[in-house]
Amino acid sequence: MQAVAVRTPRSISAEECSPRQKSDVGKAARKAKRVRFLVNGDRFCKGVVVAVTHERYRSFDSLLAELSNTLSENKHLPSGVRTLFSLDGHKISQLDDLEDGKFYICSGGNNAILKKLDYAALNNVKPSRSLSKLQSNHSVLSSPSKQQSQLNIRPKIIFVVRSGTRPRKIIRMLLNKRNSPSFEHVLSLITDSINLDTGAVRKVYATSGSQITLLKHFFESDDLFFVYGSERVSQDDLKLDFEEMKTVQSHKRGLRKPPNELKNGTHCMDETGRRVPRLPKTTKANRNITGSIPSKVLNRYTIGDRLGDGNFAVVYRCYDKRSNSEYALKVIKKIEAPQMSQMIENELSILKTVSHPNIINLISDLVTPTDVYLITELVNGGDLFEAIARCTDFSERDTRLMTRNLASALAYLHGLDIVHRDVKPENLLVEFDDSGHVLHLKLADFGLSQKVTEPLFMVCGTPTYVAPEILTQEGYGVKIDIWAAGVILYILLCGFPPFVSENNSQEELFDDILSGTYGFPEPYWDNVSEEAKDLVCSMLQSNPSLRFSAEDVLDHPWCDEYEL
Numbered sequence: 001m002q003a004v005a006v007r008t009p010r011s012i013s014a015e016e017c018s019p020r021q022k023s024d025v026g027k028a029a030r031k032a033k034r035v036r037f038l039v040n041g042d043r044f045c046k047g048v049v050v051a052v053t054h055e056r057y058r059s060f061d062s063l064l065a066e067l068s069n070t071l072s073e074n075k076h077l078p079s080g081v082r083t084l085f086s087l088d089g090h091k092i093s094q095l096d097d098l099e100d101g102k103f104y105i106c107s108g109g110n111n112a113i114l115k116k117l118d119y120a121a122l123n124n125v126k127p128s129r130s131l132s133k134l135q136s137n138h139s140v141l142s143s144p145s146k147q148q149s150q151l152n153i154r155p156k157i158i159f160v161v162r163s164g165t166r167p168r169k170i171i172r173m174l175l176n177k178r179n180s181p182s183f184e185h186v187l188s189l190i191t192d193s194i195n196l197d198t199g200a201v202r203k204v205y206a207t208s209g210s211q212i213t214l215l216k217h218f219f220e221s222d223d224l225f226f227v228y229g230s231e232r233v234s235q236d237d238l239k240l241d242f243e244e245m246k247t248v249q250s251h252k253r254g255l256r257k258p259p260n261e262l263k264n265g266t267h268c269m270d271e272t273g274r275r276v277p278r279l280p281k282t283t284k285a286n287r288n289i290t291g292s293i294p295s296k297v298l299n300r301y302t303i304g305d306r307l308g309d310g311n312f313a314v315v316y317r318c319y320d321k322r323s324n325s326e327y328a329l330k331v332i333k334k335i336e337a338p339q340m341s342q343m344i345e346n347e348l349s350i351l352k353t354v355s356h357p358n359i360i361n362l363i364s365d366l367v368t369p370t371d372v373y374l375i376t377e378l379v380n381g382g383d384l385f386e387a388i389a390r391c392t393d394f395s396e397r398d399t400r401l402m403t404r405n406l407a408s409a410l411a412y413l414h415g416l417d418i419v420h421r422d423v424k425p426e427n428l429l430v431e432f433d434d435s436g437h438v439l440h441l442k443l444a445d446f447g448l449s450q451k452v453t454e455p456l457f458m459v460c461g462t463p464t465y466v467a468p469e470i471l472t473q474e475g476y477g478v479k480i481d482i483w484a485a486g487v488i489l490y491i492l493l494c495g496f497p498p499f500v501s502e503n504n505s506q507e508e509l510f511d512d513i514l515s516g517t518y519g520f521p522e523p524y525w526d527n528v529s530e531e532a533k534d535l536v537c538s539m540l541q542s543n544p545s546l547r548f549s550a551e552d553v554l555d556h557p558w559c560d561e562y563e564l
Contacts, residue, residue: 032056033100037067040085040107041115042076047106052098054356058408058551059415060094061178067106069181076108080185083107085114094416153177153219155538155552159248162194163228167243169194172251174545175218176552183215190227198229205238224248293331296366297373303329308382317378327363328379332372350418350449358409360429360444379429379442387430388491396532398438399492402430403535404559405441406485411550413449414478419456421448423484424465425491452477463506464497468514468542479544482553486539493532494524498540516542531558 038047048070050063057063068080084092085105092104103119155176162169171193180186191201204212206222218225226238240248293303304317307328318329351362363375381387384402394402406428413420420427420443427445430438448460455475461467467483469476490498498518501508518540520533535558541547553559 033098035098035100036103037071037084037106038103038119039071039074039076040105040112041117042074043117045074045076047103052095054095054412057095058411058554061415062551063095065178065181068185071106072182072184077106078184079108079188080181081106081108082110083112087119089114153180153215153555154557155548155555156219157223157538157546158218159224159251160190160194161224161226161240161244163196163198163226163231163233163237166241167247170244170247170251172543172546174548174552176549177555178549178551180215180218183213186215186218194227196227196229198231200229201227202230203228203233205233207238209235209238293329293373294366294368297329297375301327301329301375318375326378328376330374330376332374334370334372346450347446350446350451353416354413354418354446356409356412358405358440358442359412360442376444377442379431381430381432381439383426383444384428384430384441384488385425388425388495393495394438394492396493396529399489399532400559401438402428402441402492403485403489404554406443406488407550407553407559409443410478410481410485411554414481414550417452417478418449419452419478420446420481421450422461423481423488424462425488428488463509464499466510466513467544468516469544471510471514477544479547479549482539482547482550485550485553486536489532489539490518490536493528493536494520496524498536514542516540529558531556535559 032051032053034049035052036047036049039045048067050067052063057066064081064084068077071077071081083106085107086092087103087105092098098104105114105119107114153176155174158173158175160171160173162171173189173193175186175189179189187201187204190204191199194201205226205228206212206217207224207226208222212218212225226233300321301318302321304319307315307317309315313330313332316329316331318327319325320327351365355361360379361377363377365375366373406423410420410423422445423443427443429442429444431440431442433439450456455477457473457475459470459473461470461480461484465484465487467476467480470480487497487499499509499512501512520528525533535548535553535556538548538556539553548556
């Protein structure tokens with residue numbers, strides 16, 4: 001099956017670094033940066049010291065959420081921490097901007113201005129007694145959050161019933177650690193979404209009639225809540241009428257298909273009833289890459305065997321003549337196509353920005369008038385498509401590890417506002433141990449990746465993994481990568497995709513994706529855990545606002561239970 005859009009060649013620079021230099025960089029990246037955070041305009045707050053690492057904070061938003069929780073009692077931060085400033089007034093937008101041993105200022109608004117105080121001198125000011133509780137929260141940031149652990153905050157979809165005349169408006173919302181660091185944050189989130197006639201949401205009730213007053217109540221067994229402003233509440237208000245009940249049931253059916261709507265999976269069996277993997281692989285185009293490899297590459301690397309090919313590209317094993325280290329050489333043929341220069345520029349910028357253990361590492365690069373040459377780290381296990389095509393039955397342990405690795409890579413990219421746009425098994429490289437178990441997975445091929453500053457509309461990707469919002473052309477963002485990862489998770493658990501066309505028709509496939517209808521047919525899903533199915537459902541949400549983020553995937557119990 002053809003990909004919807006042509007992949008772009010990568011552009012390269014001629015810079016190289018030795019394995020020793022790379023090791024030094026890796027050690028520096030793993031070292032924690034001890035940073036003191038103060039509060040904008042508060043001359044008495046001594047702040048908190050935080051050990052910042054990428055392993056601890058999967059994104060910049062994770063740090064802001066935990067700072068919001070820790071500094072929630074500070075009167076200068078009524079809406080939590082939204083912005084960080086350096087002492088000279090520059091806004092901080094990513095974890096890498098933070099420097100070890102420096103001071104940074106927490107502010108509560110996206111458009112806030114740094115208030116001029118001698119913040120550096122505040123370190124010598126003893127905190128007032130009213131801030132003693134704040135100071136005790138130092139340990140909250142210096143180790144995993146005890147409060148978060150006690151609350152067991154997991155990503156959760158809730159149903160919110162708006163006060164008013166019946167049938168009342170009912171909405172679905174996704175709560176997680178990042179948008180729900182405190183009870184007040186959840187009330188503010190509901191207020192923005194529900195639009196009460198009486199203004200802000202002040203009271204929330206469960207179906208039992210008990211009032212919700214603590215953050216932990218939102219993450220217990222109840223998932224249906226009634227919200228009110230200043231108006232009075234009667235017990236009858238906390239019951240659904242027939243039409244409202246139908247609405248809630250309809251919403252829940254959209255989250256998890258009932259048994260009578262499941263597909264039977266017969267399209268994935270041969271005439272003997274045996275499972276047959278149905279993974280359409282992108283048709284290769286222009287496999288014979290012309291032109292000889294430049295002497296600048298050959299002088300440094302010895303070219304080995306051919307490892308594979310892709311759209312307009314061939315991959316070879318190669319050896320560094322100085323260190324004898326193994327790498328992969330990818331030769332990409334340039335083609336004439338609209339907007340090609342801009343896409344090459346975007347990809348070059350992204351490749352030189354990213355650095356993550358689950359993203360393929362670019363060693364060096366070279367651009368000629370006709371070709372692009374990439375030297376990258378070598379992953380000997382090949383791509384995930386080849387592993388699936390060999391009819392490998394992955395255990396939940398291996399599938400969980402690969403899902404965690406992919407979600408970790410995507411959380412890092414999305415934290416930088418980068419969308420990959422072509423997440424699929426061919427672009428996932430897997431390393432195996434001697435017993436055939438997965439060691440790690442790495443995301444590769446950034447030919448369609450782009451920085452997201454506003455909704456995107458370009459229809460691109462590979463049909464089996466394309467998200468519904470791409471097809472509706474109403475604008476999309478980074479969550480299309482989560483949809484594709486959800487499709488891959490489904491395949492790894494059962495061996496075939498959730499959305500297929502029995503007639504190999506792209507139009508039928510797209511209709512299937514837009515319908516959002518899929519199931520867990522017997523016998524392929526009989527031995528798959530309920531938690532794994534729940535995560536699939538959370539990633540394959542047609543509504544992007546309800547679809548899990550990459551960090552939500554990492555927070556899900558099925559992923560979280562695995563320990564390296």
